[in-house]
Amino acid sequence: MSAFMQAITDGILGGSVYALMAAGLTLIFGVMDIINIAQGILVVLAAYLSYALSVHLHLDPLLGLAITVPMMFALGTFIQWAFIGRLRGRERTAMSLLASYGVAILIEGILYQIFSGTPVSLQPYAWYSTATIHVFGFYLADIYLIGFGLAAVALAAIYLMLYRTKFGRSIRAIVQDRTAARLIGIDVNRVAALTFGIGVAVTALGGAVFGLTNTFNPDSGYDLISRLLSIIIVGGMGSIGGAAAAALFMVTSEELVNLWRPQWATAVYYVAIVIVLVVRPRGAFGRREARAQ
Amino acid sequence: MNTVLRTEGVSKAFGGVQALDEASIEVAPGSIAGLIGPNGSGKTTLFNVITGYERADSGQVYLNGTAITNLPPERVFALGIGRTFQLTRIFPSMTVLENMLIAAQHREGSRNPFARAGGAASRRHATELLEFTGIASHARALAGTLSYGQRKLLELSYVLAADPDIVLLDEPAGGVNPSLIKHIAQRVRDLNAAGKTFLIVEHNMDFVMGLCDPITVLDYGRVIASGSAEQVRNDPRVLDAYLGADDSADDESVEQGSASA
Amino acid sequence: MTGDATLAPLSVWTIAGRIGWPASNLLLVAALVAFPLVFTNPAVTTDAIDILIFVAMAAAWNTFSGYTGYISLGHMVFFGCGAYFTAIATLDWGLTGSGVFWLLPLAGLLGGVIAIPFGLVALRVRRHTFVVITIAVVFIFQQMAYNFGVTHGSSGINTPVFNFDPATYNNPFYYVGLVIAVATVAASWVIRRSRYGLQLRAIRDDEDRARGLGVQAMRVKIGALAFSAIPLGAVGGLYWLTTYTIQPPYAFNPLWDLTIALMAFLGGLGTVWGPVLGAVLVEGAQLYFFPQTGGSYLYYLVYGGLFLFVILGMPRGLIPTAAELIEKVQARLSREPPLAAAVSDGEIDAEIAGGTPAAVRAGESA
Numbered sequence: 001m002s003a004f005m006q007a008i009t010d011g012i013l014g015g016s017v018y019a020l021m022a023a024g025l026t027l028i029f030g031v032m033d034i035i036n037i038a039q040g041i042l043v044v045l046a047a048y049l050s051y052a053l054s055v056h057l058h059l060d061p062l063l064g065l066a067i068t069v070p071m072m073f074a075l076g077t078f079i080q081w082a083f084i085g086r087l088r089g090r091e092r093t094a095m096s097l098l099a100s101y102g103v104a105i106l107i108e109g110i111l112y113q114i115f116s117g118t119p120v121s122l123q124p125y126a127w128y129s130t131a132t133i134h135v136f137g138f139y140l141a142d143i144y145l146i147g148f149g150l151a152a153v154a155l156a157a158i159y160l161m162l163y164r165t166k167f168g169r170s171i172r173a174i175v176q177d178r179t180a181a182r183l184i185g186i187d188v189n190r191v192a193a194l195t196f197g198i199g200v201a202v203t204a205l206g207g208a209v210f211g212l213t214n215t216f217n218p219d220s221g222y223d224l225i226s227r228l229l230s231i232i233i234v235g236g237m238g239s240i241g242g243a244a245a246a247a248l249f250m251v252t253s254e255e256l257v258n259l260w261r262p263q264w265a266t267a268v269y270y271v272a273i274v275i276v277l278v279v280r281p282r283g284a285f286g287r288r289e290a291r292a293q
Numbered sequence: 294m295n296t297v298l299r300t301e302g303v304s305k306a307f308g309g310v311q312a313l314d315e316a317s318i319e320v321a322p323g324s325i326a327g328l329i330g331p332n333g334s335g336k337t338t339l340f341n342v343i344t345g346y347e348r349a350d351s352g353q354v355y356l357n358g359t360a361i362t363n364l365p366p367e368r369v370f371a372l373g374i375g376r377t378f379q380l381t382r383i384f385p386s387m388t389v390l391e392n393m394l395i396a397a398q399h400r401e402g403s404r405n406p407f408a409r410a411g412g413a414a415s416r417r418h419a420t421e422l423l424e425f426t427g428i429a430s431h432a433r434a435l436a437g438t439l440s441y442g443q444r445k446l447l448e449l450s451y452v453l454a455a456d457p458d459i460v461l462l463d464e465p466a467g468g469v470n471p472s473l474i475k476h477i478a479q480r481v482r483d484l485n486a487a488g489k490t491f492l493i494v495e496h497n498m499d500f501v502m503g504l505c506d507p508i509t510v511l512d513y514g515r516v517i518a519s520g521s522a523e524q525v526r527n528d529p530r531v532l533d534a535y536l537g538a539d540d541s542a543d544d545e546s547v548e549q550g551s552a553s554a
Numbered sequence: 555m556t557g558d559a560t561l562a563p564l565s566v567w568t569i570a571g572r573i574g575w576p577a578s579n580l581l582l583v584a585a586l587v588a589f590p591l592v593f594t595n596p597a598v599t600t601d602a603i604d605i606l607i608f609v610a611m612a613a614a615w616n617t618f619s620g621y622t623g624y625i626s627l628g629h630m631v632f633f634g635c636g637a638y639f640t641a642i643a644t645l646d647w648g649l650t651g652s653g654v655f656w657l658l659p660l661a662g663l664l665g666g667v668i669a670i671p672f673g674l675v676a677l678r679v680r681r682h683t684f685v686v687i688t689i690a691v692v693f694i695f696q697q698m699a700y701n702f703g704v705t706h707g708s709s710g711i712n713t714p715v716f717n718f719d720p721a722t723y724n725n726p727f728y729y730v731g732l733v734i735a736v737a738t739v740a741a742s743w744v745i746r747r748s749r750y751g752l753q754l755r756a757i758r759d760d761e762d763r764a765r766g767l768g769v770q771a772m773r774v775k776i777g778a779l780a781f782s783a784i785p786l787g788a789v790g791g792l793y794w795l796t797t798y799t800i801q802p803p804y805a806f807n808p809l810w811d812l813t814i815a816l817m818a819f820l821g822g823l824g825t826v827w828g829p830v831l832g833a834v835l836v837e838g839a840q841l842y843f844f845p846q847t848g849g850s851y852l853y854y855l856v857y858g859g860l861f862l863f864v865i866l867g868m869p870r871g872l873i874p875t876a877a878e879l880i881e882k883v884q885a886r887l888s889r890e891p892p893l894a895a896a897v898s899d900g901e902i903d904a905e906i907a908g909g910t911p912a913a914v915r916a917g918e919s920a
Contacts, residue, residue, distance in 0.1 A: 035682055037689065086866055093682050094625050095865055098815070101627065101689075102861035105812060109854025117851075218851075222808055226693040229686045237683065263701030270694040273687060277675045281683075344766060366765040376766060384759035387752075395756045396767045398749055406750040455768065 006139070007259050011252025013144035016151040017209045019247035021224075022231040023155060023240045024202035030175045030238035031195045034084060034096045038104035040225025042200055045107055046072050046207025047122065047216055048115060054125035061122045061208045062146065068204040076200025079103055080193045104221065111218040122211035147209040154205060155244060158198070162240075171195055175238065230269035234276050236286025246284060295358070297322045297459045297490045298374070303342055303352030304514075305335075312338040314514035315352070320459060325481060325491040327505025329498075329525075331535055335514040336494040337379055340461055344376045345369040357458065373458035377465065379494075381444045385437030389428065389447055392436050393419035396451040419454060426450045426480060442469045449477070459490040466497040478504050502526065510534065586732055590725050599724040601841045603796055606731035607789045608837040610738045611810075612817040612829035617742045618782035619815070620824040621751060622775055623758035624681055627811040628688025631672070631695050632665035632783040634805035636790030639664050641711040641800050642704065651717050654795060655730050658788045665787025666780040673776035692806050699802035710801035713794055727796050734792065738785040743826045745781070754778055755824075809857070816861045822871030831872060836860075 025039045046068055053064040083103055084096045123130065131142040162168035170191050173181040182188050210216065210224070227250070235246030250272060258265040276283055298320040305313040313335045320326045328336050341347040343354050345366040354362045356372055364372075375396075384392050394411040397419060411419075423429035426446045431439060436447060445465065452460055462481075466474045478500060481491060495501045501508060502522040510518040510525060512534035518525055525531055590599050611633070619626050640657045643649070649657070676687045699705045718726055745751045753774050756764040765771050794800045814829075817836050822828025840853060868875055 033682075035686055083862060083866065094623070094685070095869060097682055097685050098625065098819075099862060099865050101812060102858050102865060104858075105809065105854050106858030106862065109851050109856075109858055112851035112854060219803075222693045222696075226690045229690045233683065233686065233690075263698075266694065266697040266701075270691065273690060274675050277678060277687070281679050346762070346766070366762070367768050367770050370766055370768040378763070382760055382763040384756050384763070386759050387755055391752060391755075394749075395752055395764065395769065398752070398768065407744055407748040409747055410749045410752040451767065 003259055004256070007255040008252055009140065010144065011255040012248055013140065013148045014213075014255070015248040015251030016148040017206055018227065018231060018251055019244040020151040020154050020202050021206040022228050022235070022243035022247050023158060024199035025228055026232045026235070026238055026240055026243040027158070027171075028196055028199035029232070030240075031171055032084075032096075032192050033093050034100065034196075035229075035237075036196070036199065037097060037101045037225060038079070038107065039200070039203060039228055040223070041104045041107045041111075041218075041221035042072065042075075042203040043207045043210055043224050044216055044218060044221045045075075045111060046204045047211035048111060048120075048207075049204075050122055050208045050211055051120055051125075054122060058125075061126055061212060062150075065204060065208055068208065069201050072204040072207075073197040073201035077193050077197035079200070080196035084196070085189065085193065104225075108218045108221060115218070117217050117219070119215040119217045121215040122208070123213075123215075126212055141213075143209065143212050147205075147213075150205055150209075154202060155240075158202075158240065167191070167194075227269055230273050232283075234272050234283055236283030239283070239285035242283060242285030295322065296320055296355070297357060298343070298492060299355040300339070300343065301353045301355070303339065303354065304350045305338055305342055305347060306350055312514050313342065313349075313352075316511065316514060316516055317352075318509050318516060318519070320490060320492050322490055323485070323488060324507070325485050325493065325505050327501045327508035327522075328492060328494045328511065329496070329501055329508060330511035333513075334511040334534075336511055337463060338514075339511070340376060340463055340494060343369070344374060344461065370455065370457070374461060375452035375455055375457035375459070376461040377445075377448045377452055377463055379463045379467065381441070381448050383436045383439070383444050383447050383451075385435065387436060388433055389423065389436050389439070390416065390419060390432045392447060393422065393451045393454050396454040419450075422450045422453055425483075427476065442473045445469060445473075445477070449480070453484070459492060460484075462491060462493045462495075464495055465493065466495055466500045474500060583736060586736075587729075590722075590728050594722075596724050599728050600796070603724065603728050603731050603792075604841060605834060605837045606728070606735045607793055608814065608817065608833040609830050610731070610735040610785045610789045612814045612821075612833040613735070613738045613742050613826075614782045614785035615814045616818040616823065616825075616829040617738075617745060618778045620818055620829070621746065621754040621758065622778055624677065624775065625685050625815065626688045626779075627685055627808070627815065628672075628691045629782070629786050629814065630692045630806050630808065630811050631688075632668060632786040633790035633793070633810070634695060634699065634802075634807075635668055636661035636665050636787030637794040637800045637805045638699065638705050638711070638790075639787075640791030641713070641794050644714070644795075645711065650714070652726060654716060655726070658730065658734070658791045661791035662784040662786075662788035665783035665785075665790070668787075669780040669783035670776060673779040674772075677772065677775045677779070688811075689808070692808050692811060696802045696806035699805060705802070708801060710799045711794075712799045713797060716795075724796075727792065731789070731792055734785055734788050739826065739830060741781070742829075745778075746826055750774070750777075758824075809854070812861060813857060816857060816864065819861075819864050819869070819871055822873035822875075825871070825873050828871050828873045 021039065021043060025036055028034055028036050049068045049071060050061040050064050053059040053067060054061055057064075059067075079100075083099050087095045087099060126143075128142045128146070132139045133142060133145065134140075160168075162171060170181065170186045173184070173186060174188055174191060178188060214220070231246045231250050232243050234250060235242030235244070250269060253272070254265050254268045257268050296319045298318075300316060300318050302315045302317055303313050304311070304315055316335065316339055318326075318328070318339075328339070330336055338347060342349045345361075345364050345368065348363050352362070353360055356369075356374060359372070361369055361372060361374075370376075384395070387395075391410070394415055397411075397415045420429055420432060423432055426449055428439075428443050428446050428450070431443065436444070439447060449462075449465070465477050465481075469477075474497070481493075481504060485491060491505075493501065493505055495505075506521050507519055508522055508525045509516055510528075510531050517530045517534060518528045520528070589602060593599065593602075611629070615626070615629050618624070618629075636658075639661045640654075643657050643660075644654055672691070676684055676691075679687070700707055705711070716723075745754070753764065753769045756767070756769055757771055757774060761771055790805070813836065814833075817832030818829040819832070820828075820836065821830065821832030840856075843856075864871070
């Protein structure tokens with residue numbers, strides 16, 4: 001039974017970071033109707049950034065967030081401006097998805113060129129990466145707790161931004177009706193670009209935690225993006241709360257299935273997609289979708 | 294009375310908004326029925342329910358006596374209802390002729406889906422219809438290059454191509470110039486003289502009053518009046534619905550309503 | 555130009571058009587059949603087989619994604635399943651000779667069969683959700699290939715050497731690949747000009763509208779998906795036969811999904827010859843510039859960059875863009891205005907007032 005509880009706590013704690021990354025992805029979708037396929041590889045890129053800072057500047061990965069978060073934000077805004085934002089026309093949504101896929105492949109190639117395919121990890125660079133707290137008979141990894149804490153803070157910050165600031169109001173207006181937002185004077189392009197930046201900035205935290213709990217190489221992006229996509233489909237595309245809830249649920253399920261039959265663990269994401277699409281295509285908290293078009 | 298189209302107590306709500314409230318209408322064969330009402334009264338929603346684009350919460354829809362409630366759009370079309378959209382919808386990357394051929398497909402004898410698109414008979418029929426509505430010279434043009442008025446005519450053409458039992462027109466006079474409105478009205482009369490039944494939603498009062506009989510009036514999703522143009526024009530409930538009781542906001546809609554073209 | 559306005563972009567090769575389409579196609583096929591007999595160097599025929607495989611994949615992918623507008627980045631699922639099926643069956647049934655080729659139609663059918671539940675589930679949602687699902691599914695199949703015993707996990711399944719004459723070892727594979735590629739392109743052409751193709755394109759333009767005109771969208775989409783899956787399953791098997799081994803990251807390789815999409819986009823999405831041209835150009839270039847696969851990851855950069863370039867700069871692809879240019883040049887040469895000129899309401903009023911449908915108006919070709 002304690003293995004069971006351990007799996008659940010691991011799932012919730014580990015899932016929180018996925019919740020944050022998925023929240024960024026779904027925020028971008030909600031505001032811009034774009035699915036940023038590059039989100040997975042951006043997490044890996046962020047992990048490599050933390051890695052480079054640790055190796056060359058001996059900076060603790062979590063302290064390094066002060067640098068990587070603004071960097072990823074800037075990168076996100078750049079990607080929006082240079083590639084995604086240039087698309088116009090009827091097929092804009094499909095094309096921007098493909099464009100972000102192209103960007104993802106490009107980034108993967110760049111990472112391979114700079115870092116090669118050898119798996120690396122941030123674990124050696126942080127004393128706390130293997131430390132655990134022993135509480136109520138469970139072992140809670142320090143890094144998961146820190147990750148959970150940081151993710152919770154970041155999600156709260158996003159929530160506050162959305163509901164308490166003028167900028168957040170603009171975002172919500174655009175999500176509801178892009179044209180109406182334009183008509184009342186909101187600079188949609190600017191807000192969109194900044195939102196894309198925010199959505200990508202969260203990958204900095206995700207990357208740091210991911211790097212501290214795994215070994216990774218440029219190929220790791222596929223695994224991440226598949227999970228994130230599955231999470232936002234289950235939670236409902238466009239809903240941040242849905243993304244968070246789905247992330248916790250999916251990662252916990254994966255941990256539980258791993259106890260029972262390890263080779264089926266990642267199939268959990270596929271099964272969840274199928275179930276959601278058959279039973280409720282818009283996801284748990286998604287907006288009512290138009291018919292397939 | 295045997296009816297081509299009949300709805301019985303159709304209700305539909307979107308979240309907190311009751312778009313349709315026990316709406317019951319009837320369309321007799323060979324008539325040009327009109328459906329009017331202030332903005333938001335549920336006219337297009339009723340069309341959507343009839344043609345299967347929305348599910349009714351309750352109530353039934355009958356076509357020639359057969360219940361067709363909540364069937365998907367392709368089935369409703371196959372059973373004999375053709376419909377145009379308020380914001381004209383055509384297939385922009387295909388030619389005008391190809392647009393026509395899609396609608397005509399289920400009339401073609403061959404069941405082979407891999408047969409060449411559009412046999413000679415279909416093409417002839419399509420061209421005839423295009424000549425009837427007046428855009429035959431654009432048959433080879435990509436539909437996306439047509440002007441707004443031409444698109445309206447195209448949409449009308451291909452809805453007719455399937456030879457439906459009843460044609461639902463959603464604001465056919467919206468956004469086009471007066472001579473084109475007259476052209477459309479005349480075409481509808483010509484088709485009606487040949488036996489086609491119509492149900493038309495329109496804001497343009499001149500168009501409706503001059504063409505349709507009977508006219509049904511919707512307000513907040515329920516039928517508040519039905520009768521000839523003369524009766525409806527003088528019905529106090531109808532005037533109420535358009536003018537409103539106290540709201541000054543409705544005064545604006547009067548100005549808009551009478552000026553709408 | 556002959557034929558419908560829509561076929562105009564396809565008959566861009568009016569030079570070939572002079573000797574007639576069927577004749578020039580036959581010539582092309584004849585040349586391809588003679589190819590390995592003329593170029594006997596096995597390195598050359600190996601490359602040719604690679605190109606044929608991509609031609610088949612890009613053409614098949616285009617038959618679904620290009621015609622319906624539902625961009626799929628999950629076709630590797632069919633490819634990988636076909637590859638593994640062929641591998642497992644070859645070893646289980648101890649096939650050592652040309653009997654192995656009979657597995658390929660089965661591999662294709664397997665792809666088609668998998669496509670049906672895939673489509674039933676995935677095609678009920680909007681287009682961009684659909685892409686997302688296809689991406690996730692490829693990777694999940696990859697994971698399953700790693701985890702399940704029948705596919706031998708990460709060590710994969712090695713390809714045996716078959717008992718063909720070593721001097722012309724590649725030739726049987728080449729001809730099988732040629733048959734698959736030609737059949738796929740031919741099927742793509744038949745579909746495009748058929749009633750079925752009309753429905754697919756209508757779905758692409760406005761699915762709801764199409765349904766309102768009687769198109770049974772779900773059935774049509776799933777059918778197209780299954781059709782496109784069959785060649786992919788078959789060439790998946792062929793791929794295993796011509797390579798050394800099959801392993802999860804190569805059987806279910808997301809990069810190849812992007813590659814065949816790129817090929818179709820580059821050549822012209824939704825045209826018949828576009829994917830063929832794209833495949834020849836891209837795969838040919840890759841084989842020429844990056845002879846060894848897996849060595850350098852430079853081609854990630856090239857593919858990513860090229861893909862972005864096509865999407866942003868030339869989204870309709872080479873053939874339609876070239877066709878437009880050729881039309882413009884031709885029009886200028888013969889001093890006629892282009893075919894589809896935007897006409898105003900005023901002109902339609904004139905038509906109505908005149909009472910006759912204007913048959914041939916000044917400057918417009920009927």
